Amino acid sequence: MSESGSITRDEVVHLARLARLALDPDEVDRFGPQLDVILHAVSRIQELDTADVPPTSHALPLTNVTRSDEVRAGLTQEQALSGAPAAEDGRFRVPRILGEDA
Amino acid sequence: MTVGASVTPELADYDEAVASYDPVLGLEVHVELGTLSKMFCGCATAFGAELNTQVCPTCLGLPGSLPVLNQQAVESTIRVGLALGCDIAAWCRFARKNYFYPDMPKNFQISQYDEPLCTDGHLDVDVLTPAGTTTVRVEIERVHMEEDTGKSLHVGGATGRIHGADYSLVDYNRAGIPLIEIVTKPIEGTGRLAPELARAYVTTLREVMRNLDVSDVRMEQGSLRCDANVSLRRSPSDPLGTRSETKNVNSLRSVERAVRHEIRRQAALLDAGGRVVQETRHWHEDTGSTTSGRSKEQAEDYRYFPEPDLVPVAPVADWVERLRSELPAPASVRRRELQARWGMSDPEMQTLVNAGAVDLVGDTVGAGAAVDAARKWWLGELARHANERGTDLSALPITPAQVARLVQLVEDGTLNDQLARQVIEGVLAGEGEPDQVVERRGLAVVSDDAALTAAVDEALAADPEVAEKIRGGKVAAAGAIVGAVMRATRGQADAGRVRELVLERCT
Numbered sequence: 001m002s003e004s005g006s007i008t009r010d011e012v013v014h015l016a017r018l019a020r021l022a023l024d025p026d027e028v029d030r031f032g033p034q035l036d037v038i039l040h041a042v043s044r045i046q047e048l049d050t051a052d053v054p055p056t057s058h059a060l061p062l063t064n065v066t067r068s069d070e071v072r073a074g075l076t077q078e079q080a081l082s083g084a085p086a087a088e089d090g091r092f093r094v095p096r097i098l099g100e101d102a
Numbered sequence: 103m104t105v106g107a108s109v110t111p112e113l114a115d116y117d118e119a120v121a122s123y124d125p126v127l128g129l130e131v132h133v134e135l136g137t138l139s140k141m142f143c144g145c146a147t148a149f150g151a152e153l154n155t156q157v158c159p160t161c162l163g164l165p166g167s168l169p170v171l172n173q174q175a176v177e178s179t180i181r182v183g184l185a186l187g188c189d190i191a192a193w194c195r196f197a198r199k200n201y202f203y204p205d206m207p208k209n210f211q212i213s214q215y216d217e218p219l220c221t222d223g224h225l226d227v228d229v230l231t232p233a234g235t236t237t238v239r240v241e242i243e244r245v246h247m248e249e250d251t252g253k254s255l256h257v258g259g260a261t262g263r264i265h266g267a268d269y270s271l272v273d274y275n276r277a278g279i280p281l282i283e284i285v286t287k288p289i290e291g292t293g294r295l296a297p298e299l300a301r302a303y304v305t306t307l308r309e310v311m312r313n314l315d316v317s318d319v320r321m322e323q324g325s326l327r328c329d330a331n332v333s334l335r336r337s338p339s340d341p342l343g344t345r346s347e348t349k350n351v352n353s354l355r356s357v358e359r360a361v362r363h364e365i366r367r368q369a370a371l372l373d374a375g376g377r378v379v380q381e382t383r384h385w386h387e388d389t390g391s392t393t394s395g396r397s398k399e400q401a402e403d404y405r406y407f408p409e410p411d412l413v414p415v416a417p418v419a420d421w422v423e424r425l426r427s428e429l430p431a432p433a434s435v436r437r438r439e440l441q442a443r444w445g446m447s448d449p450e451m452q453t454l455v456n457a458g459a460v461d462l463v464g465d466t467v468g469a470g471a472a473v474d475a476a477r478k479w480w481l482g483e484l485a486r487h488a489n490e491r492g493t494d495l496s497a498l499p500i501t502p503a504q505v506a507r508l509v510q511l512v513e514d515g516t517l518n519d520q521l522a523r524q525v526i527e528g529v530l531a532g533e534g535e536p537d538q539v540v541e542r543r544g545l546a547v548v549s550d551d552a553a554l555t556a557a558v559d560e561a562l563a564a565d566p567e568v569a570e571k572i573r574g575g576k577v578a579a580a581g582a583i584v585g586a587v588m589r590a591t592r593g594q595a596d597a598g599r600v601r602e603l604v605l606e607r608c609t
Contacts, residue, residue: 018403020202057195057408063416069137069174072144074158080274081154083164090153091255091271094204 007035112370116362119369120294124338127289127296127361128331128345129240131307133282134250134324135178136317141249141280142169142212142412149323153273161249161278163208168411175247175280176219176415177425178316182282183220183245184426185310193416194219196247196409204272205251215406218246219415225310226434227302229295230452236295240303241287252277276324288342296332296365301358304328305458306433312461313433321353322497328357332364334372343368344378348392350385353494354458360385363392387492440464444473457481458494465502471509479505483523487530500529507536520593521545548594551603554587557595558603561586572608580604 012032016023023031074080077090086093114122140147143160159167183190197215223242228235253276258268284307292299308319308326319326333345346368351360363385368378382395430436437460441451444467454460459480466476480495484505488495508525511517517525517540528539540546548554561583562569571579580601587600 014403018200018405057410058413060413062413063193064418065413066171066173066176067144069139069172070144071139071146072158074143074145074156075162077152077154080157080162088271091273092154092204092207094270094272096256096258096267096269097203097254 007032007039112374113363113366114369114373116366117294119334119365120296123334123336123365123369123372124290124293124340125296125361125365126333126335126342126345127286127292127300129286129289129300129303130329130331130347131284131304132250132327132329133182133284133311133317133319134326135175135280135282136315136325137172137174137178137280139172140278141172141175141247142278143167145278147279149320149325151275154275156275157277161207162274163206169212169409171412171415172280176417178280178314179219179245179247179282180417180422180425181314181429182284182311182316183223184422184429185314185432186220186223186225186242186245186284188220188223188242188245190417190422191217191219191221191415192419193217193414195414196412197406198409199248199404199406201404203251204270205254206277207252207274211249211251212409212412213248213406214246218244219417220245225303225306227299227306228452228455229292229298229302230449230456231295231298235448235452238289238292238299238302240289240299243285243287245282245284248281248283250276250279250281291338297358297362300330300361301354302456304357305354305455308458309433309437309455309460313430313436320496322493324352327352330357330361330364332361332368333378334365334368344380346378346381346383346392348383348385349395352385352387353492353497354456355492355494356385356387359390360392363390367392446473446477450477453481457485458496459485462495462502462505466505466509469503469506471506472513475509475512476502476505479508479522479526483526487526498530499532500526504529504536511536511540515596516540516546518547518593518596521547545594547596548591551599554591554595554600554603555607557587557590558583558600558607561590562604562607569608572604577605580608 009028009032012028012035013023016028081087081090081092084092134147137147139145140156140161143158145156145158145161148156160169180190194214194217196212197217198210199213199215200210202209221244223245225240225242227238227240229238252272252274255271255273256267257271286303289296289299289303304326308321311317311319311326317325321327328351330348330351331345332348333343335341335343346364348360348364351357364383371378379394383392384395385392437451437455440460444451446454454463454477457480459477462480463473463476466480467473484495484498484500488498491498508517508522511525512519512522524543524545525536525539528534528543529536533539533542565583565586568579568582572583583604584597584600587604588595588597
C-alpha cells in the first residue's frame with residue numbers, strides 16, 4: 001500500500017496479474033476502492049495494543065501433529081480424472097502454459 | 103519472453119575465463135526422500151507407477167482435503183541435517199508458496215520459507231587436482247522440507263518443449279512426494295576447479311544420502327536434482343556478480359559441464375562489455391549448452407505465508423539427540439574403510455568417487471566379484487557405455503549382481519574379455535541376465551579341443567606359406583594362424599589354447 005494507506009492502481013494491476021485475472025481499466029478503477037475498504041477494515045486491528053500478544057499462525061496451540069509413514073489406498077486413475085474438464089492418455093489435460101519454462 | 107536471449111552467445115576459452123574472473127557457485131540440491139507414503143497424505147511413492155494412480159484428494163488439492171505431516175519425512179530431514187552438521191530448529195513452520203502452474207493442482211506448494219528445519223551446516227568435499235586431492239569445506243545454509251510437484255508433458259510445438267506447445271498433460275503421482283532442498287552458501291575461492299567442485303559436492307552429498315538410507319538418490323529418475331548458480335567477478339575482493347541459475351542438470355557429469363559452460367558463457371558476455379542477466383537457464387544435455395528460461399528481473403511474487411493447515415514442527419531435544427546417536431558412521435569414514443579394505447591408492451579411490459562408482463563396485467564385490475575385476479569393468483567398458491549414452495554409471499540398465507556374474511563367467515573361462523563385452527552389450531540392450539545373453543547369442547568360449555583342432559587345421563590349410571614357416575621353426579608366425587582361428591570362431595576361442603594347438607599341429 002502507498003503511504004497514505006490506500007491501494008494504488010499499480011498494486012491492483014499487479015495483484016490481478018498474480019491471480020491471473022484479466023481486468024479492464026474500468027474494473028481496475030472499480031475494484032481499487034473496494035479493496036481499500038477491506039484493507040481499512042482489517043487495518044483497524046492495528047489500533048489495538050498487541051505488544052504482549054505473541055504472533056500466531058494457528059488457532060490451536062498444537063505442535064508436531066504427524067502420521068506414521070503408511071501407504072493408504074487413494075483414487076484410481078479413472079476416479080482421479082473424473083472431475084477433470086479434460087484428460088488424455090491417463091493424464092490431466094491443461095491449457096498450454098505461457099511465460100514460464102519447465 | 104525474451105526469444106533473443108535464448109541464442110547462445112559465443113563462449114570464452116575456459117582457461118582465459120578463469121584467469122580473468124573469479125567464479126562463485128551456489129548449489130541447490132533437491133532430494134526426494136524414500137518414504138513409503140507422500141509428505142502430507144498416504145499415497146504411495148513408487149517410481150514408474152501407472153499415471154495418476156498414486157493420488158488422492160489431498161495431493162490433488164480437492165476441496166475439503168487437509169494435509170497431515172509424515173513423521174518419517176521429518177525424521178529423515180533431521181538426520182540429513184545432523185549428518186551435515188546443521189543446527190536443528192527447535193520450532194519451525196511450513197509456508198505456502200503461491201503460484202499458478204499446473205504442476206501443483208492446489209496453486210501453491212507447501213514448503214518452508216523463513217523457518218527451515220535445519221540451518222548452518224557444512225560438507226567436506228574431496229576434489230582431485232593435478233597436485234593431489236584437496237579438501238574443500240562447502241558451507242550449507244539450510245535444509246528445508248517441501249513437497250514435490252507433478253510432471254508435465256508438453257504436447258505439440260516444434261521442439262516438444264513448452265514454448266510453442268499446444269497444451270500440457272499432467273501426472274500427479276510425484277506431486278506431494280517428500281522433498282528436501284539443500285542450499286549451500288556461496289562457494290568461493292575454488293577458481294578453475296569450480297566445475298569439478300560442483301560435481302564432487304553433488305557426488306559427496308549423494309553418498310551422504312545413501313549412507314543415511316533416506317533416498318535412492320537416482321539422478322536419472324529425478325530423485326536427486328541439482329540447480330547450479332554461477333556468477334563471475336573480476337577479483338575475489340569484489341562483491342558477488344550477477345548469477346544465473348541453471349536447472350535441468352540431471353547427471354553428475356552434467357553438473358560439471360553446466361558449471362563450466364556457464365563460466366565460459368558469462369565470461370564471453372563480460373569480456374564483450376555486456377552484463378549477465380539474473381535468470382533461470384535450462385541445461386541441454388544434447389548440445390552441452392544452456393538457454394534462457396525466465397528472467398528473474400521481475401522477481402517472482404510467491405506471497406509466502408504460514409501454512410494454516412499444518413501446525414508447527416517442534417522437534418523435542420531428546421528425540422534429536424537420539425537420532426544423532428543413531429547416525430551411521432559418516433560416508434567419508436566408510437569410504438576410507440572401503441579404500442583400506444580394497445587396497446586402493448587415493449587417486450584410484452577418488453576416480454571411483456568421481457565416477458559415482460563406489461557403491462556400484464562395493465555392491466559388485468558384495469555379490470562375489472574381486473575388487474580389481476569389479477573396478478575394471480565399471481570404470482572401463484561400462485563407463486564407456488555410460489559416456490556414449492550421456493548418463494551416469496548408476497543409470498545404466500545393468501546391476502552390480504549382473505556385473506559380478508559376468509566377472510565369474512570370465513574367471514571360470516566361459517567368457518574371455520572380448521566376449522564379456524558382448525555380454526554387457528546384450529544386458530544393456532535388455533536381452534536378459536548375463537547367462538541368458540551368453541546362451542542366446544551363443545557366446546561361450548569354445549573349449550572343445552576337437553572343434554578347435556579342426557579350425558586350426560583349416561587355417562593352416564588356407565595359408566600353406568605361413569604353415570611352412572611355423573614348421574620351419576618360426577614360432578612367431580603362429581600369430582597369424584591364431585588370429586585366423588579367432589576370427590573364424592568369432593572371438594570365442596581361448597587364444598592361449600589355440601596357440602598351443604597350432605604349435606602342436608606343426609611339429
